[in-house]
Amino acid sequence: MKKLLLLICIALVSLSGQTQEKYKLKDNIRFGGYLKYMQTNLIQNADTILTDNLIHNRLNLKITLPKNFTFGAGARIRAFYGEITKAGIVAGTLTGKDYAEQLKAYDGVLNLESTWVSGNSLVINSIIDRLWLDYTKGNLEVRVGRQRVNWGLNTVWNPNDLFNALNYLDFDYEERPGSDAVRVQYFVGEMSSFDVAYKWAEDPVNNTAAIKYKFNTHTYDIQFLAGKYQKDLALGTGWAGNIKQAGFKGEGTYFIPYDSLSSATGILSFSTTLEYGFKKGWTGMISYLLNSGGTNVPQSALSLNTFTPDAKTMMPNKHTVFLNFAKPFSPVFSANLGGFYGFGVNWLIFFPTVTYSIKSNWDIDLVGQLFWGDNIQREFVNQGNGVFLRLKWSF
Secondary structure, X not given: OHHHHHHHHHHHHHHHOOOOOOOOHHHHEEEEEEEEEEEEEEEEEOOEEEEEEEEEEEEEEEEEOOOOEEEEEEEEEEEEEEHHHHHOEEOOEEOOOOHHHHHOOOOOOOOOEEEEEEOOOEEEEEEEEEEEEEEEEOOXXXXXXXXXXXXXXXXOOOOOOOXXXXXXXXXXXXXXXXXXXXXXXXXXOOOEEEEEEEEEOOOHHHOEEEEEEEEEEOOEXXXXXXXXXXOEEEEEEEEEEEEOOEEEEEEEEEEEEHHHOOOOOOEEEEEEEEEEEOHHHOEEEEEEEEEOOXXXXXXXXXXXXXXXOOOOOOOOEOEEEEEEXXXXXXXXXXXXXXXXXXXXXXXXXXXXXXXXXXXXXXXXXXXXXEEEEEOOOOOEEEEEEEEEEEEEEEO
């Protein structure tokens, strides 16, 4: 599969090399990115505070080529150094793995990740998480390579997103992971489309292939999808629209293991959201997530930091509610307070955020992640906190 994907890319690149008159490469290149510094502080109590540092460089390249082709690439280079890196800790949880091993966890077949430095206190890692060639003609679009295939409609949790599940706690990765995939889209008019995608995973048994049909009716975007999701048959639907002045979104996917298709026993992953704009600029959102295969056993809230979400299991517990309020107090200053409660596991997590725009391309953020849950004595207590100070320069 890996060789097939590379051969397709090479073939498309060779086709795009057929230049047209008046085509000038320099006029068709778009290059940008950002450079960020983030300080992380993990606070257990006044006696236990660990500090770490991250320098994060993002590079994005897009080239419009002749013959309806477009080439895109994106890379992130990160340097971690400090106490947390040395201890091998992720957001307050000791994983038993060093930082370099934790970072190399991309589920793809193209070897585009490198660890340049792997020391006790310094780790430098780079990954090309976008590398694709796109062909568009009329109503047809074909994209091959490492790309983001986003089928989700909901805001927080996306059970329809079979290819790139969102990890809400990973706020520093705005672009989100990509997939080593082939994607074909055919647009039927202005509001309808067919979308077919195939993703190669590191383990072939986890390859994903699906088809989606999306259309608009009565001001609602509606979609239906079906396909193979790793070891399951996946059937899903989603919608996005409004109830009067409130935004109303939702999506759900039912996963049936291939070894039990006859008994039709599976897992339902479903999420829905209401969003509303209040007076004086306030916006509010409430979202609910159901994981029918989730647990009701209490556990540490910090265990969520080592949990890897996917479309089938967005959260480890059965029922979760998310609540969020946000307000821009001025064109350069905004604040956000969000959090969710996990029923059964009995944890409460807050996400306060303050953002200030220093200049048009300079931003500073103060982000908190506050974890509450049951201790061994079944007392509901604060289990740990993360405080992140981030400075970002975009170019």
